[in-house]
Amino acid sequence: MKESTKLRTNPEQKAEPSTPNRNQAAPPKNHASLKRRVEPYIWLLPSIVMMGVLILIPIITVFQTSFSEISKAGVFKGFNGVDNYLWIFKQAAFRTTLKNTVVWTVVVVGLSTIIGIVLGLVLNEKFHGRKIVRAIVVFPWATALIIQSVVWKYIINADYGALNNLLYNLGIIKSYVNWTATPQAFFAWECFVGILVTVPFVTFCVLSGLQSIDTSLYEAADVDGASFWDRLFRVTLPLLMPSLTVSTVLNIIYVFNSFPIVWTISKGDPADQTHTLVTYLYKLSFTNQRVGEAAAVSVVGFVILAFCASIYMVMTLRAEKEE
């Protein structure tokens, strides 16, 4: 990277036909350096414009809306300070939602990470049918969340669901069981589906990380008479940390923001007991027409995620400094 930069500053470098402003004869030194300074930003421009318009503007709108009174018809009625925030925190449903969101994120990301590590380690071994298993593990990742959610909604149905049917046929149950008798049971199933669709990503991150581990480290560990657990905790896991950090941070964001599973399986019901933040704000905004309040819920979500993202950024910047 350093060398290429040096090369670009080389005054003898020939004019580049593809960039017109470069065609002027014999570039004086400061012209070249100006171009060199501006050039990277030109390369970034398309990206910046696209994300600026389609992501940044909505972010600003959401912040504005969260401090505004919006009529049910969607008309702006002026700023109302923190009224929306006060309103949402008064709702018992919102407090349940916050609690659910934390449980949902921690349980799904936590268990997925643990299962993903084990599965990744196993799939890194050589055994018969490994290729097939690796292909199968991809399935939940490749299937639209909405489809996974609908199938599982059917599977756990109390009246005619496939799980009841399966267990009955296997002779494990004598009569059909209501798998979602309580909101907690509903939510637990949603967490289960969340884990199922999150594990593949972790598994492949782990496999990716394992690939970059130098096998000579294990040979060295063997020479030192290291046990299986020594190798796992002293060699493998520490070296997997960079991959696991990436997968965990991304998963926290994805799972936190995951909408279709909860929306399809329970729609936040019964009595708004199984919402996560995103389904709650969707319901507020598009079912109850409470746009300002929904925006306030969004902002609360940003604040929670910004905290997680800042941890990641601090770690990334530190890693870059070390280089």
Next chain:
Amino acid sequence: MRTKKNPITRAALYLFVFVVCVIILYPYFVMFTTAAKSNDEMYAIGGSLLPSVWNWSVFVEIWQDAPVFQYLMNSLIVAGGATLLAILCGIPAAYALSRMRFKGKGIFMGAVIMSQMFSPVVLLVGIYRLMTNMGLTNSLLGLVLLNAAFNQAFAIWLLRGTFTSISSEMEQAAKIDGCGTVQALIRVLLPVAAPGIVTTLIFVFINAWNEYTIALTLISSDTLKPITVGINVFYGFNFIKWQHLFATSIFATIPVIILFLCIEKHLVSGLTSGGVKG
């Protein structure tokens, strides 16, 4: 990680893998067998696991009962357009990030990561307003733009990892031979980076194909719905045509799984390299 193989660990290993595979495959088994069951059999308590008579006609009926083909075409347009746009904007950005030094690089990388934080769902209120102002609600172009933008960060991340892992020596040699930066990128770097680019392409395509929430919110015309939203036609408030729903789901899933299996190998090498180093 190498472990010494004794029979018990081996058996445990196989058992674990077997259980995981069964759980993963179970929903697909359910989709397939339920789709082919008759209504009576599906709702019967204690009915058999497999359909007693395989009712294949449902796989034909769905195409007539609903504009399933149109839904699939819409998904194709949205996912294809979004992929193209995300890659065309992502390649130059990733190139600059992997080959150039400039002020604000850290900030831009930070912004890219931060943008991942704002999922379309949390921004729906703002997105809806923006798209209304741009006149792009209920339009496939709107979906293309949004999917491209929300996948941009991931595309840049994967591409930057690929570019960084390729030595810049060849491009330097090409530049000494009189190639411009753009030419060096197109003629030298892109061919070498092809596997990584294909991985990114497919990845963005799959994300856009599977996207649900934006389309659910923005699209109201039946003829403009992508497949993920379109399958809701079989899913009303007081009726659910499970067989049709599952048959359509199978058609919506198979192409994506095939695409995913194509990049499985590259996925392992490309996934974490971009975020960790460079």
